[in-house]
Amino acid sequence: MTSLSSFDQKYTPGNIESKWQKKWSKDLVYKVDENSDRKKWYELTMFPYTSGDIHIGHWYAMAPSDAHARFMNMIGFNVLHPMGFDAFGLPAENAAIKGGKHPKSYTESNMHNMRRQLKSMGNMYDWDREIVTCSPEYYKWNQWLFLQLYEAGLAYRDFAPVNWCPSCNTSLANEQVLDENRCERCETIVARKNVNQWLFRITKYAEELLDFSKLQWPEKINIMQSNWIGRSTGVEFNFDISEHNLPQETLTTFTTRIDTVFGVTFIVMAPEHHLVKSLTIQEKIEEVERYIEHSSNQSELERLSTEKEKTGVFTGSYCINSLTGERVPIFIGDYVLASYGTGVVMGVPAHDQRDFEFAKKYDLNVRVVIAPDDWEGQDFTEAFVENGKQVNSGKFDGMKNVDAMEQIANFVEDEGLGNKATQYRIRDWLISRQRYWGTPIPIIHCNICGTVPVPEKDLPVLLPDDAEFRPTGESPLKLKESFVNVDCPNCGKSASRETDTMDTFVDSSWYQFRFISPNFSDAPFDKNLLDIWGPVDQYTGGAEHAVMHLLYARFFTKALRDIGILNFDEPFIRLFNQGHIISGAHKMSKSRGNVVAPDEFVEKYGADTVRCYLMFIGPWSQGGEWSDDGIKGMWRWMNRVWNITSRDFSKLDNINLSDESDMKLVRLTNQTIKSVYEDLKKFKFNTSLAILMQFTNDLNAIWEMKNIKRETWVKAIESLILMLSPLAPHITEEMWQKLGNNFSIHGQKFPSWDEDLLKEDLITLVIQVNGRVRDTMEISLETDESEINQLVLNSTKIKKHTDGKKILKTIYIKGKLINIVVR
């Protein structure tokens, strides 16, 4: 314990922070030890897109997760907490088209700046592990993994109508189309377009993706994913169309309400259904074709109008409901989607609101088959969709519809009229992008051999550097003959290369595994190391990725497991979603002019203050509002911590020692350590900091008394610094050294506490009369209840409220409170 008068100087974060950052880097303080015998902890933050700037939102995502990772390290885990860049994607290419800057150099200079900014945060990243998704070393494995999926039948090509963003000039996956059919990137309204597309068969995993039992994720995300996958169980029921002499004798519908099958009065097919033409009678052809034309030409805006009328056209044909023997008219209508279920629905107007509206418009029969409790045979004014009793349903009459549901389904199966079935809303993941700045899909199209995978030895298929970027939005790869023209690896004849590139979400579906062996050149990851580190123990990031990145990464993990290249089921065991940082009650945006630039504040107050302020604003999960005034409070506290640590501790020697005060400080230190430990573990940074602030306030008061042992004081101060070190790594490193300890504080253990030293010998007993606080009293925990009763009833403050009243009962909660009920 050295004398500290020598560092009684001002806190200058600028010097301190750059000094320690250099030292940490030089001494490899954050180098991950792969041979440690400590338990592993892989904590990952969603890596940033190379937009060019680390803004306050990035800080808000990364500073707290770094603090948590550091904390896990301090409590004994061997921590992997890497960082890299999501470096492919459209903005770089758009910059190329606009400004003539190549996407590669654009991205590289952005990364250069972002790396500098990230380093200024002082995070525990091991930069030797950095991964950059646009580097050939990375995307080679994207291509390799694509080929594995292709071989396993999980990647396929299809010609189908897809979401097309006219502004981005590319197709999009369903997940990437937002509310009101807007593009996830640019919010332009997407169109439908028929294109040849590559897809990943995520639907094969629909059922398994609904199983969240191995995950500790926020319920909200699980619900969002469940909704997106959209499982519904029901029956595929066949209507007889044998009278039309077509190759198939039945028309299959999907319904979740087989209990209403006796109420079918019409059938509606999607306009795109392949049987529409053959089922349309001569006289109706013109009208039907006009309708098909109309619905395909409808603008997206029209289709979106909320109260859109249900429309359709009669095909002139009928089918037979084999359960009733009835002939039922077949319509086409655009409220039926070709892509869901069988593309055909049975119309039950009495029990489905859409069918009801359709029936009213086209004057179709409404037959009640589920009766409401008080129903007396009157007509419905809207569909009745609740539960009731079966009527007009043959031998099922009188049953509760929920019971009849199962029985009719069984009956249908027994009679060979259909089968129970499960449908999912989720579609296969469309990964083709008609753009340059992404991973080339490693496929060659040969006129003779067809679709030929690029042989593994030829990977990576490199993006040509000298592509031409035209403002027309055409893919530069299409125009690049030296890229397109290639010999077929199979027959050697001239063939053409696939020019689509992959969705950048492919890159981020497995990057978490690449971090485990970022420079491994034999495979996407070193399996031995993956066995040690995988999967990610704690993932943190925004909830906006619920049905995109997070779902894709789960799919990838399961697919790679089945292919046999990894052996667990989920990529991210625990997930924490941080909230958003806002400014002036609004989301930050350049157009609003309310963007907070972290660099500015780092320069003014230092990274430690910015980190801690962000963590102090409120619960991390809820986000919070940035305040230029608020951060001043954190700056003041940081200085108070500096000052209290910088004092000359020898002033505590040879003075009037009070054992009681000393014991109080011991207790306070122990209590503080326990509380901070528990809060940090749970990401409750705001309350951790509040407790530490309270601790420094108390320490300041204690210092004034100077009646404690020097060693007790030093223990308290060192505990303070250690507890603060994951949150504010620089100032605490400086303090640690100034206190005479060895480099580095970031190799130290989190201070421990002794349960026996937590207990207060006196507690404040709250005294209530009729549930209202009237007095308090310092008592020993050992005082027995009858004695307390005496004390309480003798209190003058209490007497005021009990005199002349009858005491009905007293409730005593040990060590806390006593409540006297009077009347």
Place this chain on the structure above:
RNA sequence: GCCCGGGUGGCGGAACGGUAGACGCGCUGGACUUAAAAUCCUGUGCCCAAUAGGGCGUGUGGGUUCGAUUCCCACCCCGGGCACCA
């Protein structure tokens, strides 16, 4: 419309069913200073009161309980997600 969150001082926010408002911002007053800034000390939910004290208070209305910000029911408002999915 359906499914999640969330409504607490002037503000950000704390509170295992047990003293509501910890901690911080802002503001009062004071110290230091020629002065300002910075820093330190003091007070700070609202109303009445000089103080003591009393009353009222966690979106609204009910309920359970000795006791409710916390649990239950109904409703209102805000944020997010989904929305012709048969």
